[in-house]
Amino acid sequence: MKRTLAILVAALACLPAMAEEAKPPRNTAELLELTTPEDWRTPDPANLLYLELPKGRVIIELAPEFAPLHAANIRKLVDGRFFDGLAVVRVQDNFVAQWGDPQAGEDNARSYGDAATSLPPEYFRAMIAGEPFTPMPGPDGWAPEGGFVQGFHAARDPATGQIWLPHCYGAVGVGRDLADDSGSGGELYAIIGHAPRTLDRNITVVGRILDGIEHLSALPRGTGPLGFYETPEERTLISSVRFAADLPEDERTNIEVLRTDSDRFRQLIDIRRNRQDDFYHTPAGYLDLCAMNIPVRKPDEEKAP
């Protein structure tokens, strides 16, 4: 009884404009029904990568504000058609799916053209005074503060002034060798398991998957060390990697992401922390950063019969 009251008071305090809703939403589905077009954003097609695999399209939103050098280098690689015909080379269960050049480091490795083959790390950037930050309440553990910036999960440390993209499910990172400056964006991976945040600030995160992650996460696991495939036949071929902006309109996927700086998103955090509905009877009063999914929708598919 006490707990329910506390939740209600918190909801009222945070969300005065929504407190009078006749039937407050209790879960994600109910909340999404209440959203208006202003609650959604259409990602910039110049930042949207389409990774085309045999079973479908993986849509990645790059985060050039967090990894400008790597985002720019990936742009050069895509412009040079570097990824076309390369492959998913590694799938390690509860960890990563990784794609790039199976011949990397060998004599017949694909040329990077005018793209860099190595770059300084972009493990974090400086916090910017006053930039919108939607906090996750409660302890993060991995960082002094967890939350959301510009549509991405973010972790930050006001004491050092650092902010970085955490390794949540769907995060896309830059494969590297032992040296911090040995990554380039020519080998990328996506997180397909429980968030391995030990990687935070040890690897450059360059974006996250918005849609189609199942085309990577459901691939057979590699049986070699670290989940690398042992034979070429096991690999999944990449037909192409393109920026949405470079494709004609009718070849783009219409996709929208719930704004992480919207009142509705803040309300969703609250609902998911205190989930209680026909199925969930004991609310946790907590949600870890990476358990907070950012809703995505594809309006064309929803309208289809």
Place this chain on the structure above:
Amino acid sequence: MKRTLAILVAALACLPAMAEEAKPPRNTAELLELTTPEDWRTPDPANLLYLELPKGRVIIELAPEFAPLHAANIRKLVDGRFFDGLAVVRVQDNFVAQWGDPQAGEDNARSYGDAATSLPPEYFRAMIAGEPFTPMPGPDGWAPEGGFVQGFHAARDPATGQIWLPHCYGAVGVGRDLADDSGSGGELYAIIGHAPRTLDRNITVVGRILDGIEHLSALPRGTGPLGFYETPEERTLISSVRFAADLPEDERTNIEVLRTDSDRFRQLIDIRRNRQDDFYHTPAGYLDLCAMNIPVRKPDEEKAP
């Protein structure tokens, strides 16, 4: 510099017996090389379930001390060959793979024989004074305390005296309908994504997967609501479910689990919280409960050429 010193002091304080090792282990692989046979346990074959799928065997360790009614009921179901010929009916990305009777609830549903078709929930049990508990340092967020009991991840609340099995990657839970007492063990699921701990204390967790989870986690995702498959052809058939104890020795898998109440396991927690080696340069100083995997080994496979 200060941080490194703090880590060193912590390591010395916790692990006096190991402080003099010539070359302290820096990661899981290095630590496992230092283990002795006493650090490992062989799970009781009476608690080991073999779920046989087309691509291989999934090995589940049941936790009868946490869910005695459900473990006993699963035993009855297995004795009655209930699961043989049933199927994986649902795979939802970043959430669960679920198996049971595709005809459940219909006229031609398989009979439960003398097993119960519904049971009271076993969402938690009472803490037992003095039972060994290996704590995870730092905040859990989801519970006042996180750690390990009898080889399982565990969360507990000393204020209420409750202890429960959290929904970490590989946890096996009891599917139910809306009512708390609508589960039986005849429909089970495994967590195949970022730990959805909102389910904690809302569902009975009955064990966890020790080996072979990739035979579930790499299955195609279902395209129906909640990841259910829409046609019978999409489902993966279960050839059989058996207890290891009921099979002849030569059909069992030799498997061992690092003891969670061993000094080596405590040392591993410390190493993984402060991971720093040739690849990891910035230690986090933290690890969340579900990111702490419990090492498993199959001695026969390691000895094979």
